[in-house]
Each structure stands twice: as C-alpha cells, then as structure tokens.
Amino acid sequence: MEVLGRLVALLVVLLAGTGLRASGLLDAGRTARLNAVAYFVALPALIFVSTYDQAIGGLLSVTLLGGLLFVLFTTAGMAWLVHRRRESVGRRSVAVVQSYHSNLGYLGLPLVAATFSGEVTAIASVVLGVVTLTQLPLSILVLSTLNGADAALGDELRGLAKNPVLASLIVGLSFGSLGVAVPGTVASGLDVVGSLALPLALLCVGASLEIDLPSIDFGATGSVIALKIVCMPALAWLVFSTLSVDAATFTAAVVMLGTPTAVSTYVFAAELGGDEEFASLNVFATTLISIVTLFVLITLVG
Numbered sequence: 001m002e003v004l005g006r007l008v009a010l011l012v013v014l015l016a017g018t019g020l021r022a023s024g025l026l027d028a029g030r031t032a033r034l035n036a037v038a039y040f041v042a043l044p045a046l047i048f049v050s051t052y053d054q055a056i057g058g059l060l061s062v063t064l065l066g067g068l069l070f071v072l073f074t075t076a077g078m079a080w081l082v083h084r085r086r087e088s089v090g091r092r093s094v095a096v097v098q099s100y101h102s103n104l105g106y107l108g109l110p111l112v113a114a115t116f117s118g119e120v121t122a123i124a125s126v127v128l129g130v131v132t133l134t135q136l137p138l139s140i141l142v143l144s145t146l147n148g149a150d151a152a153l154g155d156e157l158r159g160l161a162k163n164p165v166l167a168s169l170i171v172g173l174s175f176g177s178l179g180v181a182v183p184g185t186v187a188s189g190l191d192v193v194g195s196l197a198l199p200l201a202l203l204c205v206g207a208s209l210e211i212d213l214p215s216i217d218f219g220a221t222g223s224v225i226a227l228k229i230v231c232m233p234a235l236a237w238l239v240f241s242t243l244s245v246d247a248a249t250f251t252a253a254v255v256m257l258g259t260p261t262a263v264s265t266y267v268f269a270a271e272l273g274g275d276e277e278f279a280s281l282n283v284f285a286t287t288l289i290s291i292v293t294l295f296v297l298i299t300l301v302g
Contacts, residue, residue: 007298010111011201011291017206031207038200043105044168046113046194047128049171050121052182056104058215059126064249065237068130071257075100075232076138080096082223090275093146095220097139097268098261099227104128105165106205107287108259110198115298117252122253129169147273205263205287213298216281223260224282229293233258250299258297260286 020026026034049058079099086092103106104127112124175182236257240250261283269279 007291007295010198010202010253011288014206014287017203020203021207022262026203026207028099031204034200034207035204038106038197038204040164042195042197042200043109044164045190046197047125047165047168048172048175049187049190049194050109050118050125051169051170052175052180052187054122054173054176055128056173056177059123060130061249063243063245064123064126064253065130067245067253068257069128069134070231071216071236071239071253072100072131072134072138073225074235075209076142078231079227082227083220086220088275090269090273091145091220091278093143093272094226094274094279094282095267097142097245098224098265098286100231101135101139101234101262101265102131102228102257103259103262104251104256104289105294106201106263107198107290108256109157110201110223111259111294112252112255114192114198115302116134116255117248118161119248119279120252124248124256125169125172127252127256129166131191132163132166139265143268143272143274159251178182205283217278220278221282221285225289228261228286229258229290231292254301255294255297258290260290266272 017026019152021031076096076099079096083092083095083099086095109121109128110125113121125251198250204216236254240253245253263283266276266279266283268274
C-alpha cells in the first residue's frame with residue numbers, strides 16, 4: 001500500500017502541473033525555470049549523494065552493461081518492425097524513438113531513490129549514465145535520418161560533455177572510487193536538494209503535456225505504450241533473470257527500463273521534423289499509464 005500511495009502521489013503532482021499550466025500559473029517561462037532547477041540542481045544532487053561513497057567497480061559490470069545494451073537495441077529493433085509501415089514519416093520516426101527512449105533522469109532515478117535502498121539507487125545512477133549515452137545519439141540519428149533533417153550529431157555528442165547529469169555521475173563515482181570523504185553536513189544538504197528532483201520534474205512534465213483528443217491515433221499510440229512500458233521492462237526482466245545478477249542490479253535495471261517515454265523526445269521531434277502533437281500525446285499516455293505498470297513492477301521486484 002505504501003508503494004501505491006507514492007505512485008498515486010506522483011499522479012497527483014503530474015496532474016497538478018497540467019492544472020497549473022491550464023490556469024496560467026505555470027506558463028512557459030516559469031516551467032522553463034522550474035525545469036532548469038530540476039535538471040541543473042536537484043537531479044545532479046541526487047545522483048551525487050547516491051554515488052559518492054560507491055566505487056565504480058562495484059556498480060558497473062560487463063553483465064550490467066551488456067544486458068542494458070541488449071534490451072535497448074532489441075526494443076529499438078522491435079519498434080522499427082512494428083512501426084515501419086506507418087504512412088507518415090514524421091509519425092513513424094517518433095513512434096520508433098518513443099518506444100525505447102526512457103525517462104530515466106526525471107522519473108526513473110528519483111522514483112528508485114524514493115522507493116528502494118541506497119545500493120539500488122547507486123546502480124540506477126549507473127544505468128542512467130549508460131543508457132543516456134546510448135539512447136540519446138540513437139534517437140537523434142533515427143529522427144534525423146527518417147525525416148531528412150539536418151542534425152549536427154557531433155554537436156549533440158559534444159554537448160554530452162556538458163550534461164550536468166552525466167557530470168555529477170562521473171564526479172560522484174570518482175569520489176567513491178578514490179575514497180574522497182564528503183562532510184556529513186554537505187551530504188545531508190545535497191540529499192535534501194536531491195529529494196526535490198521528483199516533484200519538480202513531475203510538475204514540469206505535467207505542464208508540458210498537451211492533448212488533442214480528436215486527432216488521437218489509438219493504434220500508433222497503443223503500440224508505443226505496449227512497447228515502452230510493457231515489452232521493454234518484460235524483456236529486461238527476462239534478460240537480467242537469465243544473467244543471474246544480484247537483486248539490487250536486477251531491481252535497478254528492470255524499474256529504470258520500465259519508465260515511460262522521456263519528455264525530451266518531444267523536443268527532439270520538434271527540432272528534427274517529427275510529429276510534435278503525436279510525440280506530446282505519447283509522453284502523456286505512457287507517463288499516465290506507467291503509474292499502474294510501475295506499481296506492478298515495484299511490487300514484484302520489491
């Protein structure tokens with residue numbers, strides 16, 4: 001019941017963001033500032049406090065890396081097979097990308113931190129880094145290739161070096177691997193800041209969602225939902241069960257890969273010729289329905 005209560009609270013915060021946008025209190029400017037606080041302050045703080053006392057050798061293994069890449073690319077391949085015949089190229093490209101591109105930073109890691117132990121959270125931080133470094137360039141490549149858009153892939157990849165999420169992960173793991181001590185007051189303060197990541201992110205997600213009911217393509221959206229929040233975590237469950245990883249690694253991988261479609265896919269679709277309205281709908285639908293699927297996943301692995 002505790003897990004259900006937390007997920008219902010997430011839904012309330014998500015819908016609150018939508019309501020605040022509709023009322024005009026959370027306009028585009030305020031949403032952008034709130035998003036900046038979540039992305040550049042709260043989330044990096046959460047990642048750092050989750051990893052600063054952990055050595056990278058104890059978190060990242062060949063088994064974890066191989067399992068993550070296998071699930072990601074297999075799901076991407078399944079998405080291509082399912083969506084390859086869609087008439088609209090813009091819709092096809094978005095459907096493929098949104099079927100595998102997970103919301104690991106804004107929803108996955110904060111949810112894991114609020115629900116599981118520090119060990120699971122530390123591994124989830126590594127999952128965030130590995131998958132982000134893979135799914136981001138893959139999504140840009142898919143969207144730009146299918147839509148014929150002029151994407152500066154090199155610039156995007158260089159931009160990863162300035163990514164605060166990845167930077168905080170590297171710093172945290174460096175502290176842990178080198179045995180650098182962090183004062184208790186600093187760690188406690190960062191822990192408080194990091195706890196704000198999830199509510200801030202959900203408000204931003206809710207404020208960015210827009211739906212036009214008459215234009216919904218139920219078949220395409222249903223396929224995205226099925227692949228992203230049903231097939232992908234099911235495949236992760238099968239793969240990591242077969243690999244016989246420890247419980248913490250299994251939990252972190254399955255829950256993180258069971259998160260809904262990332263909000264960033266909407267931004268990429270807008271920049272690279274994808275169907276923006278379709279992308280926005282899929283973010284909303286996968287996020288909303290993932291409240292149920294994540295409850296099931298967390299209950300099963302917990």
